[in-house]
Amino acid sequence: MADGDDGKSLKGCERETPLLDELEKGPWPSFVTEIKSASATSESAGDLLGQLELSYEDKVSHWKHGGLVGVLGYGGGVIGRYSDVGDKFPKVAHFHTLRVNQPAAWFYSSEALRTICDIWERHGSGLTNMHGSTGDMILLGTTTDHLEPAFQELTRAGFDLGGSGSAVRTPSCCVGMARCEWACFDAMKLCYDLTMAYQDEIHRPAFPYKFKIKCSACPNDCVAAIARADLSVIGTWKDEIRIDQAEVANYAAAGMDIQRDVCGNCPGKCMDWDGKQLSINNRDCVRCMHCINAMPKALRPGNEKGAVILVGAKAPILQGALLSSVLIPFVAAEELLETLKELIQRIWDFWDEYGTNRERIGELIQRVGLAAFLDGIGLDPVPEMVSAPRDNPYIYYQPAKEDEA
């Protein structure tokens, strides 16, 4: 990253960039330095810097609206982009993004990383985002005629495009069982299996709007599934938290105030520390993870593992932001894949039937009501689905049995 002095040999950008040069100073790694580095092998990186400097002067974006490009056979995966100052910066007149489906939990070998770099050196700007918020590798900036060759090289190297548009977007997951003792299901395998099961739905948009899936292997939710996925799979357990009393005593001996900092923060108020013994009334435990987070050597999730399935998260547009809400309180780990496939199919059938144009599943549920949605997908209501029952009496009673013909 210490390539800042490469700026002098910047290709493709004749203009000075005094505003952006300011952003090469300071301790945090500089994206400006990255763009200058890329200009060693790419003329478009230089023009990108020039156009960005103009945006910093003008305080507006200089990208034209939209852009529809792609590769044959797919309806998504490429975000088209055209400059509105292409006469000044011809090398970014076309500057499309390829979304490449990341390996689960973003594990790479150096060889795989170099393969991607070599392909992108041949076909693009040499700039990337590692990674986009949904999880994809973002290959940032190329021209329309390079899309198909880049795609062909990527697939030959074992990489496929991710999702965009009104489709299933690229699923993502936390590090899970690869490096976390709290993983309650195999998030990486589930994420991969779902991605493979829905290749058609990822690559060929067929829905009213986008649909995202994220898998977090415990309630710490390290991929923010509850906030950033229409379908959120969050690991949990059913039986008792495993306690190693000797290790609890070690934490106390090391100075931890267990009663105040651990028991005192328990939302279920179900823990007690008498100075020698930690007790947990597991029936009242909401599996929030606080005590386990605080004392990872002493406390562990139970052995009967699985996940909570939640539905409906989205950003504000159109009817306000939503967090996902509970749909199924517990599915055993070994039944997750089959249960999810069945559930997803039922959700899509309902959405396909009733969803309006550009309506996320969370907004559809708001519009028709959770109860009607449950009827539609064939699930029974359970009290875990609500934070509280309704407080208004505007109830749509269904016909009593004797009224039915």
Add this chain to the structure above:
Amino acid sequence: MTTTPLQPRITDIGPPAYDKYLPPVIRKNYGAWKYHEKLAPGVLCHVAESGDRLYTVRAGTPRLLSIQTLRRFADLADKYCDGYLRFTSRNNIEFLLEDATQIEPLKRELVTLGIPVGGMNNAISNIVHTQGWVHCHAAATDASGLVKSVMDALIDHFTQEDLPAKLRIAVACCLNMCGAVHCSDIAILGVHRRPPKVQSEMLKKACEVPTLIASCPTGAIRPVPGVGGKQSVEVIEEQCMYCGNCFSVCPAMRMADAENDGLSIWVGGKVSNARTAPRFSRLAIPYLPNHPPRWPEVVDAVVKIVDVYRGEARKYERVGEWIDRIGWPRFFELTGFEFTRYHIDDFKHAGMNFARSAHVRH
């Protein structure tokens, strides 16, 4: 190049298999980790049931990376950890080592390269952010420049674990809120403050009017006869709150406005279930100006929140939990931020946010 007919095309292969790039120690101990401990800021040790140990060194990246830097990461992975690395869900990079003696040499080399080590536990980790003026047509601000400016100011909280709890910061350049702005401890959000300028000539050619009308959350767009009898729309300006969603579906609704676009600041969101339930971020500052390249007003506001929180919050309290305890009036008093009419919700279920009790602190 596209004139070449497509030889055997490979499609629908998906990503590489989920376990393809796992280092041997992970492959061996997959799903059998016993506990972890922190060794130093940015350094974790995971211990498996087998007794095997895995060391992780986490470092910050600007997310926007050149292939030159990615190749350098690959070289570091080869040199220190048999060629294995990963990225995190906050776009940090993690080197995965089996040999503990390699931790310090790797850290030294990272720091020499200007790559800060940290971002774990009670620290400020990387800022989840978006495309901004680098690649998006709808951005009301730049993302990369804001992130660089804020992280330069907060770097000591990245490299040290000196806060009551983790503190997550996010940036989104418009209120599509790509990323995590709506659920972060501190969030910076690009905003517009003026209605779209309707370009009728373009509208007829480029937009589907019913979709455009349906795109407005407040019903502020209605059809009108346009120039030459062609259909157009008008914006009921009193109803428009400048969300820009009409521009997302129709290029003729131009939103960008150099003088009036800017930033809002939000606080108190979280996604984890630890202690309290996941929750949305709430408005702290309705508007700050866009002042590239360093956005000093934004940096000052974020630093202020971090400083006050660090001084006042109890151990384990996230920003939202801290404000829960002290109350919003005290938050505004301690930060010195002005409470305005803009802080009072007036969208659909606004009353849910009114104070409906006599619980008042004096």
